[in-house]
Amino acid sequence: MANANNETPCCIGDRLEYGCMGRELKVGGVDMYLATPKTPTKKGVVVYMDIFGWKLPNTRYIVDMIANNGYVAILPDAFEGAEPWSADRDWSTFFEWMKTKDANKIHTVADAAVGYLRQECGVEQLGCVGFCWGGRAVHACVVDRTDFKCGVAFYGMRSIDDEKLGLLNAPGLFVFGGKDSVIPLDQVETLKTELKKSCKVEHHVTVYEGMPHGFAHRKKEENDKDAAAIDGARLEMLKWLEKYM
Numbered sequence: 001m002a003n004a005n006n007e008t009p010c011c012i013g014d015r016l017e018y019g020c021m022g023r024e025l026k027v028g029g030v031d032m033y034l035a036t037p038k039t040p041t042k043k044g045v046v047v048y049m050d051i052f053g054w055k056l057p058n059t060r061y062i063v064d065m066i067a068n069n070g071y072v073a074i075l076p077d078a079f080e081g082a083e084p085w086s087a088d089r090d091w092s093t094f095f096e097w098m099k100t101k102d103a104n105k106i107h108t109v110a111d112a113a114v115g116y117l118r119q120e121c122g123v124e125q126l127g128c129v130g131f132c133w134g135g136r137a138v139h140a141c142v143v144d145r146t147d148f149k150c151g152v153a154f155y156g157m158r159s160i161d162d163e164k165l166g167l168l169n170a171p172g173l174f175v176f177g178g179k180d181s182v183i184p185l186d187q188v189e190t191l192k193t194e195l196k197k198s199c200k201v202e203h204h205v206t207v208y209e210g211m212p213h214g215f216a217h218r219k220k221e222e223n224d225k226d227a228a229a230i231d232g233a234r235l236e237m238l239k240w241l242e243k244y245m
Contacts, residue, residue: 020060022067028112031077033060035067036121043245044072044123046113046141046148048106048134050214053077053084058217059131062234066129069238071245072121076113078106078137103136104158107144110137114147125149125245129237131217132156132182135174142170150244152237154216155180160187166194171202173240175233177211204240208233 022035033054047063049056054077066073079101085094110128117123128151130138135156142151143164150171157174158165172195176188188207195203208215208229216233219226 020057021064022060022073025116027076027116030080030109030112032113032116033063033075034116035060035064035073037067037070037072039070040122041070041072042122042124043070044074044117044121044126045241046110046117046126046128047073047075048103048128048130048137049075049078049084050132050134050218051085051101052087053079055084059134062129062131062217065234066238066241069241071127071241072117072123074113074117076109078103078109078134080109101133103133103156104140104144106137106140110141110145127151127241127245129241130154130156132214139172139174142168142172145169150240152240154233154237155183155213157183157187157191160190165191166196166198168195168199168201168203171240171244172199173203173236174205175216175236176205176207177213177215177229178207178209179211180213182213206233206236 022033025032025034045066049059054075059075063073063075114126126148128138128141128148131154133156135153136158138151138153139158141148146169148170152173154175155177174191176183192205211229216230219230221227221230
């Protein structure tokens with residue numbers, strides 16, 4: 001699930017078996033996963049989870065990847081202790097479940113993560129990355145906040161009817177799959193149009209042909225095309241962070 005125009009859960013896809021290199025901590029009552037680079041840095045990235053929660057190994061793998069590329073990376077439990085969605089739940093209950101999961105209200109959790117990065121890790125430059133529901137959270141952050149220097153939203157965005165859709169305060173990269181059943185291409189085109197019309201900062205929208213929802217963090221590399229798209233999207237994320245931080 002990634003945008004307010006389609007209130008149905010996405011498929012979890014491929015769950016990684018991954019041990020993680022970081023550690024868990026609690027900040028202001030919010031559980032978080034923190035990964036740090038080998039070399040000290042003043043650059044930090046807040047990573048926002050998808051509907052499957054902050055403990056999903058796939059997302060922690062990306063957090064570790066970001067840390068290995070020179071950033072302090074932190075993944076907060078954006079649901080603040082509430083149960084994440086799981087693949088075995090009754091899909092008919094998803095709409096009611098989502099009513100309490102408004103990505104546009106990410107800011108209390110974001111404040112806690114940002115505060116920890118600044119006060120405990122010495123971070124001075126901030127970026128944000130998010131997947132699915134977390135992509136919507138990134139969009140909220142680069143529209144409503146001024147403390148992030150850039151954001152990368154994977155297959156997630158605000159509602160296409162949102163009047164702030166194209167009003168970014170920081171450079172935003174939006175990554176989608178060409179065969180995403182959750183966010184159809186007409187919604188991606190609406191985003192492009194609104195960004196072109198209203199956005200005053202640098203932005204870019206990339207669509208990876210043939211890729212499904214969740215491909216950059218919840219799909220195994222089954223063939224060369226998959227590998228090229230997955231690696232390409234992740235590299236694009238890292239280059240965007242490097243460019244603006």
